[in-house]
Amino acid sequence: MKTNISYIIVLSLILFCGNAFSNDKPVDSKRFVVVIDAGHGGKDPGKPSKTGVREKDVALKIALLLGEELSKNREIEVIYTRKTDVFVELDRRGEIANKAKADLFISIHCNAHTSQASGAETYVLGLHRNNTNFEVAKAENEVIFLEDNYEEKYAQYNLNSPESLIGLTLMQEEFLDQSIQLASLVQDNFREKLNRKDRSVKQAGFVVLHQTVMPSILIETGFITNNEEGRYLNSSSGQREIAHAIATAIEEYRENVSANDFLGISKVVPAVEVKDVVSEDTNYKVQIAASSKNVEAKAYNFKGLPEISKEKEGRLYKYYYGDTSNYSEIQRKLSEAKSKGYKTAYIVSFKNGVKTILN
Numbered sequence: 001m002k003t004n005i006s007y008i009i010v011l012s013l014i015l016f017c018g019n020a021f022s023n024d025k026p027v028d029s030k031r032f033v034v035v036i037d038a039g040h041g042g043k044d045p046g047k048p049s050k051t052g053v054r055e056k057d058v059a060l061k062i063a064l065l066l067g068e069e070l071s072k073n074r075e076i077e078v079i080y081t082r083k084t085d086v087f088v089e090l091d092r093r094g095e096i097a098n099k100a101k102a103d104l105f106i107s108i109h110c111n112a113h114t115s116q117a118s119g120a121e122t123y124v125l126g127l128h129r130n131n132t133n134f135e136v137a138k139a140e141n142e143v144i145f146l147e148d149n150y151e152e153k154y155a156q157y158n159l160n161s162p163e164s165l166i167g168l169t170l171m172q173e174e175f176l177d178q179s180i181q182l183a184s185l186v187q188d189n190f191r192e193k194l195n196r197k198d199r200s201v202k203q204a205g206f207v208v209l210h211q212t213v214m215p216s217i218l219i220e221t222g223f224i225t226n227n228e229e230g231r232y233l234n235s236s237s238g239q240r241e242i243a244h245a246i247a248t249a250i251e252e253y254r255e256n257v258s259a260n261d262f263l264g265i266s267k268v269v270p271a272v273e274v275k276d277v278v279s280e281d282t283n284y285k286v287q288i289a290a291s292s293k294n295v296e297a298k299a300y301n302f303k304g305l306p307e308i309s310k311e312k313e314g315r316l317y318k319y320y321y322g323d324t325s326n327y328s329e330i331q332r333k334l335s336e337a338k339s340k341g342y343k344t345a346y347i348v349s350f351k352n353g354v355k356t357i358l359n
């Protein structure tokens with residue numbers, strides 16, 4: 001066993017030194033990574049509007065301005081899901097954020113309505129509390145119908161169910177508290193600094209938010225169908241103001257996070273790629289869900305996956321698949337869980353009772 005442990009240590013050192021001495025980019029694990037997702041794009045224009053303002057254009061302009069402003073802070077790294085007018089599939093957006101091990105995922109959109117409704121609202125993932133929220137999520141989710149193989153790719157979702165888009169699939173509620181905190185800061189900035197109408201923080205079943213494993217929000221920056229607000233959203237000064245308000249919220253959130261160092265929340269960290277390592281004091285499990293819902297740890301509740309275990313952590317129940325000290329085996333189990341539809345599943349390790357999230 002000792003050999004294996006030394007093997008991990010040696011390999012980690014090699015990986016670490018390899019990075020530290022490479023010339024392209026300084027290694028700074030403390031960099032705060034923000035993925036900015038401009039909604040829609042390309043063949044998907046977003047919501048229709050008689051005012052001639054296109055959601056995909058407004059979303060992109062705000063996204064770019066937001067990124068430009070955040071990039072001025074050298075501690076923040078910005079990654080875009082799109083920088084031009086191109087079509088990006090919904091599940092690809094979350095994948096970009098997960099691969100980048102981002103600290104935040106910010107999706108930017110505009111609302112539309114047949115009335116002269118106005119104001120900004122920010123969503124976190126959750127059950128639709130009312131029909132209006134459901135309609136907003138439904139409209140944003142409809143983009144998947146423009147994708148190839150959408151029946152297969154999104155088989156787990158029931159896009160037409162107002163009760164719950166994700167009713168039968170437990171979510172990773174792990175990041176809900178931080179998502180709500182950030183969403184509230186965005187709304188506070190809109191209301192207090194820009195005097196925007198505050199339509200509050202809301203929850204609904206957005207597919208794009210269901211694909212990420214980090215705090216994630218979707219901002220409906222305003223109504224392109226409202227005459228006055230549509231003009232504001234389409235103006236460069238309006239876009240700049242909105243981007244600035246979001247950037248301020250992100251900075252405030254970042255300060256809060258480092259000040260509080262949230263208990264029990266670990267950033268997803270890269271796993272050292274080691275094949276067939278069996279370690280006596282570490283065991284691995286696949287976390288498939290974290291939810292305030294307490295369900296029985298039985299295969300029938302988890303799409304037939306056996307070996308389900310459950311543990312309560314704070315207000316959430318964590319649901320795991322598998323329990324092994326063999327890293328290769330847990331990687332196989334992770335693939336199996338993902339193929340069953342648990343797309344945000346990830347590996348966690350327990351070493352001397354300390355839990356770490358691996359990617």
Ligand SMILES: [Zn+2]
Binds near residue numbers: 039040046047108140
């Ligand atoms: Zn949209």
